[in-house]
Amino acid sequence: MSYDLTVYCPGSPTLDQVLLLVGNTRGLHADPSVSKDDGVVILRGMKRGYSFTVDGKFSVEAEDLPEEITAVLPEATTMFRVLVEGTQEAEIPHGVRFARKLAKACHGVVLDEQTAEIWPQPRTVKAPARTEPKPERRDVWIKWLILEEDLPTDFLQGYLRIAREVLPEGVPVRFGKYEPLQFRFDSSGEEGFIDEFYNDDSNGWDIYYKNPPPVRYGNIEAPQLSAGNPFTRITLVVDGHALADSALRSALRRFFLAVATELGAVYASAEVERYQDMGRVPIFNMRPPQWVGFQPYPLWWVWAGPRLALDIGRFLGPSAEEHNGGLFRAFSDEPLDRDALTDVVGPENLPWIPAEYSATYTDGQMAPLAVASVIPEILRNREPLDLPPGIYNPPRKP
Known part of the structure; x- marks a missing residue:
């Protein structure tokens, strides 16, 4: 503190x-x-x-x-x-x-x-009257989880290549490990981005980046194999208002699926976040970080990789699409928050996944009261690795 x-x-x-x-x-x-x-x-x-x-x-x-x-x-x-x-x-x-x-x-x-x-206190200047109300912020949070055993050694190069080819706004403009972000992608390039990700003596690799609009920012976090957590996590935040454009929405969907299939994501999702309760996420640091359960409400997009689809594919419904052995479900065309999606899906089809697969929450609390009673084996933590104190992962050759 x-x-x-x-x-x-x-x-x-x-x-x-x-x-x-x-x-x-x-x-x-x-x-x-x-x-x-x-x-x-x-x-x-x-x-x-x-x-x-x-x-x-x-x-x-x-x-x-x-x-x-x-x-x-x-x-x-x-x-x-x-x-x-x-x-x-x-x-x-x-x-x-x-x-x-x-x-x-x-x-x-x-x-x-x-x-x-x-x-010092600035001089008060009367602001001009606002002619139009500022729209409420509406961000779409996209997350991919990749198991350590499935992670390509060149996954960072692959991620940047997919962005350049499919969603140029997904290529970072600035990046670093803390604010203000210290490096520019146009001068440091892909090599500088990768070097900064692996610049960590504890092998707890991560990187944060800002993007050109309508993509806002993102981050990539390594697993914690010392605690048994096997997931590399990639997050990208996109301005939801801009996704009214069908061409951009289509490009984002292609990007979402390309990252999921080419980098081997076991699970991925896209959700219109409501900022009053953003803490309800599948991975939570309950010491150690671990999978706590699927979100109990419908999301905009859900991806289950080939091994996870064997377990939960039956819950994704007949509208789920097969891609490279995995299953993709879009609960709506345009991004909708959980309340609107509840109306679209209909109460007779909720919850989208049985309650025992989801964590238990109470209003106003970020941490779940209890983890899901059913956790697919592929999503469970592994045996923690015996590493020196303060080291999160064994060396990885970038």
Whole structure:
């Protein structure tokens, strides 16, 4: 737990300049025992106890700026994070004061991540009346699960190739392991993308990326074989409003099926997310991460790979289509949320899969109360691998 402040600067101050600012602030000292290339730990007082941490600098591009910052400092190009970590609540005012001092020195602003307040307060400008209401956000979340034993060694190359051929908007624009995303695909290319995915000493590989509209963003996460979880997970989020275009919808469907069949997904789905209860997902970190059950409500699309189709294919109904031995069911033509799909499918055909295959939930709770009583063998965790502490997976040759 930490109290987080972000300082945005229009120029490019260096860490050495931050250290100089620390040295010129009464009572503050940089911890000489902590060497960080991208930050510094700050001590305070005669006893030199921990006060806060300054992380950065981080380059940030205009497209990554929060709306609050774009409105007051659209020329921001650099950011620092000031973090009061742990339970040091008495140090929060000192972190806030230093963040403001840093912002003043670089002619920037501070964003309090807890309250979304900006310092210094911008001048109030009367906004023009909005002529049309802003449409409610409507995202389609697409997810593929691939078992480690089925994963092609070149699955990242395959994923990018399919995107280039079928859905160019699926090719990343920016990527990295944390926000703001530090790499551009047009300069780093496929090789840089793959190198960044595998850039993890713990072998807990992952990568996050942003895409051109109407695709919003995505991520790829490795399994945790040390805990017995065998799934590589690929997620892509698409603006649902744009899918009113039948040509785009058709391209997305081809992409969904190409990734599922060519990369060997055991299960995949597409769902119009309702943000009040997004936590109901098939894989949940119940220590260890594990399959907890199919969603208990109908989804826009469902894919069952050849081995899973043997178990649940009979539940997908006569309208399911066969593709390379797997089964694909579209519950509607255009993307609909679970309430609309319930009306389309009809109460006599619900639940779409027997209740014992789904986890049990209660309103307002992300974690399931209980996992499904029936879990297909292909979706169960494997025996955990005996790996050194802090290592999630054995080495994998990219």
